[in-house]
Amino acid sequence: MDIVFTGHVIEWRGPSPFYFVPLPEEQAADVREVASMATYGWGVVPVEARIGAVGFETSLFPRDGGYLLPLRKAVRAPEHLAAGDEVSVRMSVRL
Template sequence: MELAFTGRVIEWRGPAPFYFVPVPDEESADIREVAAMATYGWGVIPVEARIGETSFTTSLFPKDGCYLLPLKNAVRKPRSITAGDDVSVRMTVLL
């Protein structure tokens, strides 16, 4: 399953700051349809994502009926992505 969307980067401050792009409602609904086949536990969904020319693998986290795409520092820092920025994401759910 391939998806493309634009989202605003959010920051979650725990013991260390983490950055995420919320997956929009429509795309989250599509992911929920294949979630049982894709998850490896705890409701997380493995994906390969691309922002600009940077590809990375990670897992979506379920949150309030949608999903959050974590942004690794290796993706964020070279592109100077921070909270409040809008980013375009291309993403493949790994089944």
């Protein structure tokens, strides 16, 4: 399943900051349809994603009925991403 969306980078403060892009509701609904076939525990869904020139593998985190796409520093730094930036994401769920 291929998914394309735009969203804003958010920062989640904790012991160390984490950065995510929330999936829009329409795309989150698409992921929910295949999540049971893809998840490997507590609802995380493995994906391959691309933002700009950076491709990466990660897992979507379930949150409040939707999903968050984590952005590691290895993704943020080359694309110069910070909280509040709008990004275009191309992603596929790994079944």
